[in-house]
Amino acid sequence: MIYIVGIGPGDKEYLTDKAKKVVDSCDIIVGSRRALNLFDIENNKKIELSKNLLNELKDIIKIKDKNIAILSTGDPCFSGLLKTLLKLGVDKKDIEVVSGISSIQVAAAKLKISWEDFTIVTLHGKSENIKKLINLLKNKENVIFLPNNLKEDAKILINSGLNDDLEIYVLENLTYPNEKIRKMKLKDIAKNNFSYLTVCVYVRE
Numbered sequence: 001m002i003y004i005v006g007i008g009p010g011d012k013e014y015l016t017d018k019a020k021k022v023v024d025s026c027d028i029i030v031g032s033r034r035a036l037n038l039f040d041i042e043n044n045k046k047i048e049l050s051k052n053l054l055n056e057l058k059d060i061i062k063i064k065d066k067n068i069a070i071l072s073t074g075d076p077c078f079s080g081l082l083k084t085l086l087k088l089g090v091d092k093k094d095i096e097v098v099s100g101i102s103s104i105q106v107a108a109a110k111l112k113i114s115w116e117d118f119t120i121v122t123l124h125g126k127s128e129n130i131k132k133l134i135n136l137l138k139n140k141e142n143v144i145f146l147p148n149n150l151k152e153d154a155k156i157l158i159n160s161g162l163n164d165d166l167e168i169y170v171l172e173n174l175t176y177p178n179e180k181i182r183k184m185k186l187k188d189i190a191k192n193n194f195s196y197l198t199v200c201v202y203v204r205e
């Protein structure tokens, strides 16, 4: 069985008991170094994923007769590894998903907003979604989005005709000691570099 285990936004306190139990019970644990470091795992059980993740996962899913836990940031069913494994051809009956707390949920909690009032868009590996984001922002609709490269995304938004004074919440490194939450104008976002771990929120005035 392959368990796709949501590890939450990053801080150990956001790990579920279920995630810990499943990881304890599996023969092989696969994940980024950041994800693996959240658990106490014997070295011979760990497989650390690199940037070449797709090829590595292709090999891992060929392993038979072992229980494998694949660690996925936040919740695996949102812009996460569930889709990746299904695309690689893993049968749904061979997968169990363990939900995790998504970065989107933590962002909503920090800003004290109800996320059912927001459209959620991910540009993460889906740059074609930028058109959808532009339309939502032009119509002044509430949006939570995962950027691709936020600096470059902001430049595209400005070039599309959006007002560069438009303000967006930028939430970096949520739950980590270096967490940073700022309300920034698009023109300032376009001049800065941001963490890979960033969620953005536009709240209609």
Ligand SMILES: C[S@@+](CC[C@H](N)C(=O)[O-])C[C@H]1O[C@@H](n2cnc3c(N)ncnc32)[C@H](O)[C@@H]1O
Pocket: 008, 009, 010, 072, 073, 074, 075, 076, 077, 078, 079, 080, 081, 101, 102, 103, 104, 124, 146, 147, 171, 172, 173, 174, 175, 176, 196, 197, 198, 199
């Ligand atoms: C591959 S997506 C996975 C999303 C994940 N499945 C979730 O539910 O949050 C990775 C992106 O999630 C967002 N993210 C994940 N953890 C985060 C955190 N601690 N702080 C801010 N953004 C985070 C960032 O946009 C990051 O680039």
